[in-house]
Amino acid sequence: MKQSILQVTGLTMDFGGIRALNSLDLDVKSGEIVALIGPNGAGKTTFFNCITGIYTPTAGDIFLTPPDSSKKISLKGLKPNQVTEKGLARTFQNIRLFAKMTVLENVMIGRHCRTKAFVFGAIFRTAATRKEEKSIIETSYAILEKLGLAEFANEFADNLPYGAQRRLEIARALATEPLLLLLDEPAAGMNPQETIALDKLIKKISLDGQAILLIEHDMQLVMSLSDRIFVMDYGKKIAQGTPAEIRENPVVIKAYLGEEVDA
Amino acid sequence: MVSLKELKKGLLTSLWFVFLTFPIIVIKVDPIQRTVIWRWQNALYMALGTFGIYLLVKYYQHRKENQPSRPKNTEQTESFLHGILQKPLQRKILVGVVATIAVLFPHFFSTYQTNVMTTALMYVVLGLGLNIVVGLAGLLDLGFVAFYAVGAYTYALLNLHFGLGFWTVLPIGGLIAAMFGVLLGFPVLRLRGDYLAIVTLGFGEIIRLILENWGKFSKGPSGISNISRPGFLGMEFSLEQSILYTYYLMILFVIITIFVVNRLQDSRLGRAWIALREDEIACQAMGIDKRKTKLVAFSLGAFWAGIVGVMFAAKTTFINPASFTFLESAIILSIVVLGGMGSIIGVVFGALILILMPEYLRALSEYRMLAFGGILVCMMIFRPQGLISNIRRTYRFEKKPQ
Numbered sequence: 122m123k124q125s126i127l128q129v130t131g132l133t134m135d136f137g138g139i140r141a142l143n144s145l146d147l148d149v150k151s152g153e154i155v156a157l158i159g160p161n162g163a164g165k166t167t168f169f170n171c172i173t174g175i176y177t178p179t180a181g182d183i184f185l186t187p188p189d190s191s192k193k194i195s196l197k198g199l200k201p202n203q204v205t206e207k208g209l210a211r212t213f214q215n216i217r218l219f220a221k222m223t224v225l226e227n228v229m230i231g232r233h234c235r236t237k238a239f240v241f242g243a244i245f246r247t248a249a250t251r252k253e254e255k256s257i258i259e260t261s262y263a264i265l266e267k268l269g270l271a272e273f274a275n276e277f278a279d280n281l282p283y284g285a286q287r288r289l290e291i292a293r294a295l296a297t298e299p300l301l302l303l304l305d306e307p308a309a310g311m312n313p314q315e316t317i318a319l320d321k322l323i324k325k326i327s328l329d330g331q332a333i334l335l336i337e338h339d340m341q342l343v344m345s346l347s348d349r350i351f352v353m354d355y356g357k358k359i360a361q362g363t364p365a366e367i368r369e370n371p372v373v374i375k376a377y378l379g380e381e382v383d384a
Numbered sequence: 385m386v387s388l389k390e391l392k393k394g395l396l397t398s399l400w401f402v403f404l405t406f407p408i409i410v411i412k413v414d415p416i417q418r419t420v421i422w423r424w425q426n427a428l429y430m431a432l433g434t435f436g437i438y439l440l441v442k443y444y445q446h447r448k449e450n451q452p453s454r455p456k457n458t459e460q461t462e463s464f465l466h467g468i469l470q471k472p473l474q475r476k477i478l479v480g481v482v483a484t485i486a487v488l489f490p491h492f493f494s495t496y497q498t499n500v501m502t503t504a505l506m507y508v509v510l511g512l513g514l515n516i517v518v519g520l521a522g523l524l525d526l527g528f529v530a531f532y533a534v535g536a537y538t539y540a541l542l543n544l545h546f547g548l549g550f551w552t553v554l555p556i557g558g559l560i561a562a563m564f565g566v567l568l569g570f571p572v573l574r575l576r577g578d579y580l581a582i583v584t585l586g587f588g589e590i591i592r593l594i595l596e597n598w599g600k601f602s603k604g605p606s607g608i609s610n611i612s613r614p615g616f617l618g619m620e621f622s623l624e625q626s627i628l629y630t631y632y633l634m635i636l637f638v639i640i641t642i643f644v645v646n647r648l649q650d651s652r653l654g655r656a657w658i659a660l661r662e663d664e665i666a667c668q669a670m671g672i673d674k675r676k677t678k679l680v681a682f683s684l685g686a687f688w689a690g691i692v693g694v695m696f697a698a699k700t701t702f703i704n705p706a707s708f709t710f711l712e713s714a715i716i717l718s719i720v721v722l723g724g725m726g727s728i729i730g731v732v733f734g735a736l737i738l739i740l741m742p743e744y745l746r747a748l749s750e751y752r753m754l755a756f757g758g759i760l761v762c763m764m765i766f767r768p769q770g771l772i773s774n775i776r777r778t779y780r781f782e783k784k785p786q
């Protein structure tokens with residue numbers, strides 16, 4: 122029995138009168154790929170925003186359990202950067218790269234929360250700072266190589282082809298050494314070849330034992346990747362289970378009727 | 385190439401310019417003879433000149449738009465200077481030449497010009513300080529002069545009441561200004577763009593108004609005079625020697641500032657600032673503490689302003705609140721924008737041009753400010769990214785890790 126990494130219970134988020142999330146429960150176990158699906162506007166991105174501290178949820182609990190300990194860390198009320206430090210890293214549905222920084226620098230930013238040189242170290246460039254800087258560059262470059270972005274290392278991020286930009290978002294998130302990687306529609310806007318490459322890439326990342334929570338519209342991708350699937354609609358969880366179970370679930374089919382075709 | 389519509393627009397533009405400049409270029413009133421001379425030919429020149437410039441600008445834009453798009457990685461126009469700076473030998477030669485000019489300058493030019501140069505160097509440091517806040521961290525600060533004032537008054541007051549010398553107060557002035565930077569930073573942490581600009585503008589004015597009205601503390605509008613000049617091991621300087629000394633001190637400060645800012649920019653912290661400028665939310669999601677990073681930017685920027693403030697008080701030996709108006713902030717900001725946001729060499733050039741140009745344009749007498757304004761406008765049309773845009777450092781990987 123695998124240990125849970127992320128446990129979310131009763132997560133509720135109100136925007137004025139709109140209840141975007143309605144008492145949602147979700148959990149991810151270590152090494153798993155879990156998909157979160159649902160029609161547009163179901164509240165999936167809002168869910169990510171709540172657990173990563175960008176929004177403060179109205180109610181509910183969010184716990185993170187590092188695999189090597191049994192102590193639960195509550196993420197509720199933490200700031201986004203603190204959440205990332207604890208071990209959740211995300212990508213954005215609408216790409217949010219640092220456009221005027223190079224590809225390598227984008228990934229180096231991801232190393233920020235795992236390193237500590239500050240004003241003094243920067244000005245006097247102490248031995249410790251130089252060593253740290255070197256390790257930042259090397260780790261970042263290794264991640265670029267792994268994600269097939271090394272050739273672009275010195276390009277500005279906004280000069281990359283679309284698919285590569287999506288991969289760079291993943292690279293940047295991986296650089297923070299997350300316990301759980303959150304991907305918000307990584308295949309959105311990709312052509313079929315790029316989607317196939319992405320499918321391979323996510324499997325490769327998962328092989329290292331990386332737990333992944335994935336929001337995705339492309340059903341083929343979801344079915345191919347996920348160990349378990351959560352389905353939500355109008356802020357509520359309407360189903361959960363293995364890909365095979367979800368495929369047969371009448372509630373899901375109803376919610377998705379006509380939606381799946383254009384994905 | 386030029387459509388009829390554009391010609392018409394050009395004609396209207398030139399007519400508009402003639403209308404705007406009519407009172408100064410056409411009418412000439414001679415108060416002694418009590419006559420008015422109408423110089424109509426000037427209006428014609430103005431019209432032709434404006435029309436010509438309009439066509440030129442249009443042509444330039446046209447060419448720029450229709451250029452075959454260049455390969456992607458050279459999108460950032462790499463200037464001649466960048467080329468030089470990237471080659472170690474040429475860079476050494478350039479640095480040597482600049483250093484020689486800097487050292488010899490006072491010996492070939494008058495004391496007056498040395499003094500002007502010292503002022504320009506002060507603006508170089510101010511520009512580099514503001515560059516941390518605006519250019520790197522992307523926080524539009526319109527009240528930067530406040531920190532400059534804090535530094536200047538710190539020295540003036542400590543010198544007046546406690547007789548503290550320049551070198552003692554220099555770090556104190558910098559630190560107090562940095563403290564004010566944090567003080568301003570806290571309330572504006574959540575603000576961005578225009579809102580931040582307005583609040584910082586207000587902050588700058590508040591400091592000036594306090595200095596103006598709190599007479600008991602700051603001696604009000606009449607200011608503080610007889611501030612000690614910078615000393616050197618208790619030596620007595622004549623005025624001329626002192627100007628020379630101040631000049632070399634400023635050169636030293638500029639070098640230190642460039643060194644420090646360059647290192648900051650090229651560090652983990654500098655990257656965090658740039659990331660913050662690019663996208664705040666993504667930045668936080670990547671684990672960067674927005675508050676801390678912003679506050680450090682504010683305080684480090686303010687620190688340099690404080691240092692220059694102390695220097696300013698020591699150089700002029702007299703300060704009053706009139707030296708710290710919004711215009712100063714505007715000039716420093718122009719230096720950063722004109723020079724190229726985030727680019728150290730750009731800011732250095734920007735400061736030298738903006739401060740020295742009005743001096744050397746004196747030959748144009750009353751048209752001086754007009755020419756100055758014209759040059760600024762042209763700059764922003766032809767090089768909106770600034771004189772010398774920043775280039776990001778690139779990393780080479782000959783050896784593959786693993």
Ligand SMILES: Nc1ncnc2c1ncn2[C@@H]1O[C@H](COP(=O)(O)OP(=O)(O)O)[C@@H](O)[C@H]1O
Pocket residue numbers: 136139141159160161162163164165166167168
């Ligand atoms: N900041 C916000 N303010 C108000 N409403 C919001 C906000 N963010 C999301 N919503 C609403 O929450 C609902 C879910 O949106 P979202 O989470 O983006 O859906 P999904 O990612 O599943 O397509 C939508 O109705 C949206 O309008």
Ligand SMILES: [Mg+2]
Pocket residue numbers: 165166167214
């Ligand atoms: Mg979404």
